[in-house]
Amino acid sequence: MNTKPRIAIVTGATSGIGEATVRKLIAAGIRVVGNGRTAKKLTALEKELGSNFHGVAGDAANSDLLDRLFDAAIKQFGGEADIVVANAGRGLGGSVKDADLSQFQDVLNINVSGTLALLQKAARRMMETQKTAFPKTAADIVIIGSVVGRHISPFSAVYGASKFAVHALAEGLRREVGPKGVRVSLVEPGIVVSGFQEAAGYSDELTNSFHEKFGPLLIGDDVASAIHHIITQPPHVHISDIVIRATRQDYP
Numbered sequence: 001m002n003t004k005p006r007i008a009i010v011t012g013a014t015s016g017i018g019e020a021t022v023r024k025l026i027a028a029g030i031r032v033v034g035n036g037r038t039a040k041k042l043t044a045l046e047k048e049l050g051s052n053f054h055g056v057a058g059d060a061a062n063s064d065l066l067d068r069l070f071d072a073a074i075k076q077f078g079g080e081a082d083i084v085v086a087n088a089g090r091g092l093g094g095s096v097k098d099a100d101l102s103q104f105q106d107v108l109n110i111n112v113s114g115t116l117a118l119l120q121k122a123a124r125r126m127m128e129t130q131k132t133a134f135p136k137t138a139a140d141i142v143i144i145g146s147v148v149g150r151h152i153s154p155f156s157a158v159y160g161a162s163k164f165a166v167h168a169l170a171e172g173l174r175r176e177v178g179p180k181g182v183r184v185s186l187v188e189p190g191i192v193v194s195g196f197q198e199a200a201g202y203s204d205e206l207t208n209s210f211h212e213k214f215g216p217l218l219i220g221d222d223v224a225s226a227i228h229h230i231i232t233q234p235p236h237v238h239i240s241d242i243v244i245r246a247t248r249q250d251y252p
Contacts, residue, residue, distance in 0.1 A: 004137075006231075008032045009069050009081045011060040011118065012088035014041040016194035017144060020220030021085055024228050026052050031077045033069050035060055035088065060088035061114030066121050080129050082137065083231055084122040086115050087144045092159045093201040099158040100201070111162040112169075115143065119173055126182045134181025138235040141177075142227050143170045145188040147243060151252040155206060174240055183238045185230045190245030190252075192218045214249040 008025050012018035013034030022034050022045065031052045036042055042055025054076040058065035073081040089111045092103055119141060126139040133139070148156050149163025167186060174184035191214060197207045210217060223244060230239045 004079075006030045006083055007073050007077045007079055007081045008083035008085065009035070009073060009122075010085040010087060011035045011069075013055070014038050014045070016196060017189065017192060017220045017223045018085070018087040019045075020224040021087065021227050022049070022053065024221065024224040025083075026050075028228060028232075030083065033072045033076065033081065035065070035069055059110075059114075060118065061109045063117050066118055070121060070125060080125055081122070082126065082129070083140045083142070084118065084126075085142045085144070085227060086118050086122075088114060089144065089162075090199060091156065091196050091202075093156055093197075093203075093206070094158060095154045096157045103201075104158060107159065107162050111159075112165045115166055116169055119143070119169060123173060123177050123182060127177055127180045130181035135235045138231070138233070139182045140231045141173065141182065141184045142230060143184070143186050144223075145170065145186050147188050147190045147245060147252045150188055150243065153252040155202070178238060178240075181235070183230075183240075185239055186241045187223060187226055187230070188241070188243045189223045190214075190218060190243075190249045192220060192223060194220060214246050217246045217249075218244065 008030050010018055010022050010032055013022045014036030022032050025032050026049050033054050035056050039057035042057055046053055046055055054072055056068050056072050090107060092099060092107045122141050130139050145167050146163040148160035149167045153160055170184055170186040191210050226242050226244050
């Protein structure tokens with residue numbers, strides 16, 4: 001197996017699961033290009049994490065921004081990214097009947113269209129490198145889905161629909177590029193303690209009920225540990241799907 005340090009791209013890197021994943025990868029000696037909308041937070045992470053982290057600010061749904069991420073991997077770390085974590089996304093509380101449709105287009109843009117664009121770019125570049133690198137080296141595309149992309153939940157049915165789409169993209173890509181030596185892994189977290197619920201418009205009452213019914217809840221580092229487990233398998237071993245919930249979370 002090739003022992004050359006790996007290079008990762010992580011979107012949504014400034015909070016929650018994304019930030020926890022960046023920290024986990026850096027601690028493992030992986031060099032990381034992180035993306036987020038908040039330039040100030042990326043600069044702070046650069047100062048804290050050192051030369052193995054480089055931030056690129058912008059909207060992950062923007063195709064030009066995605067090109068900059070892959071270019072930054074080469075410019076900053078001297079090689080193509082061989083890990084891509086498609087984490088950027090947003091929630092939207094509410095049922096089919098009650099969801100705020102004025103926000104739905106933004107949900108589709110970042111959760112589905114932006115993710116698809118990132119998957120395309122990652123897959124094309126990794127397939128090219130794996131022509132000669134596999135099975136000596138691994139190439140990983142890790143996609144953050146959700147348990148509500150597996151089980152319909154009335155409190156976030158519209159958001160769940162976007163994750164159903166992401167799950168379909170993940171499985172379609174796995175079947176396409178797995179035979180070419182590129183691993184595609186879907187991570188489906190349950191409820192994670194982060195700023196996600198507030199940004200999605202969940203009421204305090206609903207959020208508090210999660211803690212009461214299911215707590216202790218997951219934190220970002222729990223999901224980051226699952227991602228780290230996926231990418232550290234030998235190149236011939238492919239973990240295609242992980243569902244991770246708090247122990248007491250029976251549903252969704």
